[in-house]
Amino acid sequence: MDEVGLVGLGAIGAGAHLQALLRSKRLRLVAVAEPDPVRRAAVALPDRVARRQTLEELLGEDSIRGVVLATPPWVTPGLVVAAARAGRFVLAEKPIATDPTAAGSYDRLSADEMGRIQVGLTYRHDPAIRRLREMITDGELGGPLLVRAHIYDEVRTDDAGHADLIERTLAAGPPVIHEGAHVLDWLAYLLDAEPTVRDAWSLRTRQDLPADNLIGARLGFGEHLALVEFGWLTDGLPRVELTLTGDRGTAVLDGQTFAISLTTRAGSEPITFAGDRSSRCFDLQLERFADLICGGRAEPDLAAGRAALRWSAAIATAAKERS
Ligand SMILES: NC(=O)c1ccc[n+]([C@@H]2O[C@H](COP(=O)([O-])OP(=O)(O)OC[C@H]3O[C@@H](n4cnc5c(N)ncnc54)[C@H](O)[C@@H]3O)[C@@H](O)[C@H]2O)c1
Incomplete structure (x- = not known):
């Protein structure tokens, strides 16, 4: 089994990557790195897993072939570059930087180093996303499609x-x-096209927030139209869901479970997948990382991570210009 390390024991590092790494039959977690001493000590680990403070300490271990970076986007680029330059494979959390300018630091890497980087666009691996793509390519929904994405993920909390x-x-x-x-x-x-921003908006629901907390856009994806909305930090938030409507039917993806409801002239059909969405996706993501370490291609690769960031930033810029 290839030996790997985990960097960052915060919400997603300790809450999802760690369990996936401990479940993996192909990768052996041998060390974690976390600068916060409380977090470093708090996490339960098998005896074989060393607790370190920094990525540099992990890179000093010759046996470690890959690192999973579950770090904030303002820290991630420097760590990715250091790990890739040290000859390691990297699975880096999204977004891979806070904006496209900061992502420019990846230009310093060689093609070979870039090829060793997988981006944590975790849910791309889910069978629900593949099933939706089949529906579109097989014409089950008709086309062109109207897509509505409502992503409201972080309700205001009393947890300081x-x-x-x-x-x-x-x-x-x-x-x-x-x-x-x-x-x-x-x-x-899904739509096999790149987005163009047709219109965008944003709104700050509390003036003491550091930026607008609700934001959305109208996007063209080739012949398709997508209305996307993202929001955080209000006491109540709309449902998280993705709806795709074409002339032949509508598919609704539940954003929490990834269950699909498909409605066509033939009636409504629920489509569900085994296991919970998070474990399923983090396990599949790690399988792809094990493939990469064994000589496969990064999926999704750095270019996909940079494209997703570029498109997101284009929405943020358009919203700012119009507000
Ligand atoms: N793929 C997903 O589904 C998913 C879900 C949630 C969050 N994320 C992404 O994961 C990233 C981390 O999010 P989070 O919610 O876990 O944040 P977090 O703040 O809870 O955790 C980040 C951890 O990284 C540590 N860290 C900071 N600088 C470091 C450094 N130089 N070296 C090592 N460790 C360092 C912090 O101490 C902290 O423990 C973000 O980019 C976020 O967008 C992805």
Whole structure:
């Protein structure tokens, strides 16, 4: 089994990547790195897993072939570059930077180093996304399609630590920068086209927030039209869902479970998949990472991560210009 390390033991590092790594039959977690001593000590680990403070310490271990970076986007680019330059394979959380300018630091890498980087666009791997793509390519929904994506993921919370994290993340860019990475990646894959921003808007529901917390856009994807909305930090938020409507039917993807409801002239059909969405996707993502370490191609690769960031930033810029 190839030995790997995990960097960042925050919400998603400790909450999802760690469990996926411990479940993996192909990768062996041998070390974690986390600068926060409380987080580093708090996480339960098998005895074989060393606790370190920095990525540099992990890179000093010759046996470690790959690292999973579950770090904030303002930190991730420097760590990705250091790990790739040290000859390691990297699975880096999205967004891979806070904006396209910051992502320019990846230009310093050689093609070979870039080829060792997989981006954590985790839900791209889900069978529900593949099933939706089949519906579109097989013409089950007809076309052109109207897509509505409602991504409202972070309700205001009394948990001061989490509220602080989300406000700091908001200060680094509106919700589309963070959630849009996933959604625009799915839409480009589903609709087989790149988006163009036709219109965008944003709204700040509380003046003490560091940036607008609700944001949306009207996008063209070739012949298709997508209305996308992203929002955080209100006491109540709309449902998270993706709806695709064409002349022959409508498919609704539940954003929490990834269950699909398909309605055509023949009636309504629920389509569900085994296991919970998060474990399923993080396990599949890690399988792709194991493939990459074994000589496969990065999927999704750095170019996909940069494209998702570029499209998200284009929405943020258009919204700012119009507000
Ligand atoms: N793929 C997904 O489904 C998904 C879900 C949630 C979050 N994310 C992304 O994951 C990233 C992390 O999010 P989070 O919610 O876990 O944040 P978090 O703040 O809870 O955790 C980040 C951790 O990284 C650590 N860290 C910071 N600088 C570091 C450094 N230089 N070296 C090592 N560790 C360092 C922090 O101490 C912290 O423990 C974000 O980019 C977020 O958008 C992805």
